Amino acid sequence: MDALELLVHDHRRVEQLFRDYRSAASDRQRRSVVELLVRELSRHAALEEMYVYPLAKKVLPDGAREIAEHLGEHMAVKETLLALDRLDEGDERTDELVAGLRREIEEHVREEEDVLMPRLRAAVSQQELDDLGRLLTKAAQGVPTRPHPHAPDRPPALTFAGPVAAAYDRLRDRLQRRPRT
Structure with a gap:
């Protein structure tokens, strides 16, 4: 898949997770x-x-x-993700935060898929998108798995901060027995 196809695939996976949340039968599943x-x-x-x-x-x-x-939209999403990440199982605020997150993500996905991605596809070659897709697939194994709203969100600072945050996140994920994807 090229880079844009990979991103769209991610969008569909997240949409499915929102459906899974709504159909979960217990606080533990949610x-x-x-x-x-x-x-x-x-x-x-x-x-x-x-x-x-x-x-x-x-x-x-x-x-x-x-x-x-x-990037501004990402910041709002990261703040919501951080709030969700800090909640305990069964916290009454979870439903409201997930609903807000879903609205944020739906709007962001619409803007990316309807505006940004078509413009980007027209501006670069298919070979560049294919190469970027391979890079994204490889890089996905070493990026942060938790929100870091106060970390840099632009290269070059992100290039240095991202791997450090990713290593820390993966350690926390293992210690807390978080699911791997």
């Missing part, structure tokens, strides 16, 4: 889905911030402005 949402959305955001957004910023005529908007 908490497991929340942990997967935190992981998948944190990884997805990191990949976009490290690789996709810098490319879009460079090749799109108004890329800097558009990417600044997307």
